Amino acid sequence: MPAGMAAAGRTDTTGLACLLPFPPARARVHLRQGLQRFPSVSVRTRIEALAVDEDADGETIRCEDLRTGVLERIRARYVVGCDGARSFIRRKIGETPDEMGFNEHWLVVDVLLNRPIPDLGDFSIQYCNPARSATYVRGTGNRRRWEIALHDDEGYADMVRPERVWALLAPWVSPDEATLERAACYRFQSLVARPWRLGRLLLAGDAAHQTPPFLGQGMCAGIRDVANLAWKLARVLRGKDDDALLDSYESERAPHVREYIALAVRLGGLTWMSHTRADPHGERGR
Numbered sequence: 001m002p003a004g005m006a007a008a009g010r011t012d013t014t015g016l017a018c019l020l021p022f023p024p025a026r027a028r029v030h031l032r033q034g035l036q037r038f039p040s041v042s043v044r045t046r047i048e049a050l051a052v053d054e055d056a057d058g059e060t061i062r063c064e065d066l067r068t069g070v071l072e073r074i075r076a077r078y079v080v081g082c083d084g085a086r087s088f089i090r091r092k093i094g095e096t097p098d099e100m101g102f103n104e105h106w107l108v109v110d111v112l113l114n115r116p117i118p119d120l121g122d123f124s125i126q127y128c129n130p131a132r133s134a135t136y137v138r139g140t141g142n143r144r145r146w147e148i149a150l151h152d153d154e155g156y157a158d159m160v161r162p163e164r165v166w167a168l169l170a171p172w173v174s175p176d177e178a179t180l181e182r183a184a185c186y187r188f189q190s191l192v193a194r195p196w197r198l199g200r201l202l203l204a205g206d207a208a209h210q211t212p213p214f215l216g217q218g219m220c221a222g223i224r225d226v227a228n229l230a231w232k233l234a235r236v237l238r239g240k241d242d243d244a245l246l247d248s249y250e251s252e253r254a255p256h257v258r259e260y261i262a263l264a265v266r267l268g269g270l271t272w273m274s275h276t277r278a279d280p281h282g283e284r285g286r
């Protein structure tokens, strides 16, 4: 999850959740610490999975410890590919993901305000500027984010240069009012994998679905995936249920995730620039 803001539920007058910004880095630390409650879980970082091979009893993950270069094999009855947008487990499962109509390149900038600027607003704003769409996100504390659409001829390396970033932020904030925390370019996509399961291989998170971030629901959807899948896997592994139970994971999660992506695409569509309509895959210039 890129540093910045994530959104989860704050209850409004209907009792339903609306937006509540929090820094995803803190959420990540919290989740990681929470795993310490479970002696059965071991967390290993900087291990790259290189291949997964199936036999009659399970899967063998071939991987490399990136600290030492040592190659190893890990046995598993099931493998959940939470390996992000470029998931190799998704490629292994095979099918082409469903495209849901949004594929654009955007610059994401986080700044820390040096002093309060109340005019920026304590809410998020979508700027439907036909020359260049943008989103303003009110972060936590003094952090503010702008997500700014890139034109086809604007390359990532050039657009993250501080002088380019400050020029783009000029309508809202200047270098003496704020400190640049980070600037990065992303491809905002709208995809749903098909299927999410093949035998002992499953997908979760961005490996299974990607949404433009306009609703702040990408990571939230991944957490919902895991909430749906974890107890089912536990029951199957303990022999309390047949592994057909795992088929209900995709049938329950995929329609929900599609609704959210469709809504985010509609919201993003409000801000679409004419040039991207002519180049829906936004590949030119990169």
Ligand SMILES: Cc1cc2nc3c(=O)[nH]c(=O)nc-3n(C[C@H](O)[C@H](O)[C@H](O)COP(=O)(O)OP(=O)(O)OC[C@H]3O[C@@H](n4cnc5c(N)ncnc54)[C@H](O)[C@@H]3O)c2cc1C
Pocket: 001, 002, 004, 005, 006, 007, 047, 048, 049, 050, 082, 083, 084, 085, 087, 088, 108, 186, 204, 205, 206, 207, 213, 215, 216, 217, 218, 219, 220, 221, 222
């Ligand atoms: C600009 C922007 C703003 C966003 N805002 C929000 C928001 O407000 N709210 C929200 O809920 N979501 C938001 N998201 C979406 C959110 O960032 C993603 O949905 C989330 O990070 C996906 O988590 P993930 O764990 O599935 O994938 P990732 O975060 O991509 O993590 C995948 C991990 O797998 C590892 N990996 C990949 N391949 C291998 C391999 N072969 N071996 C070992 N490890 C591997 C990667 O190194 C990485 O650590 C935003 C995204 C963007 C780009």
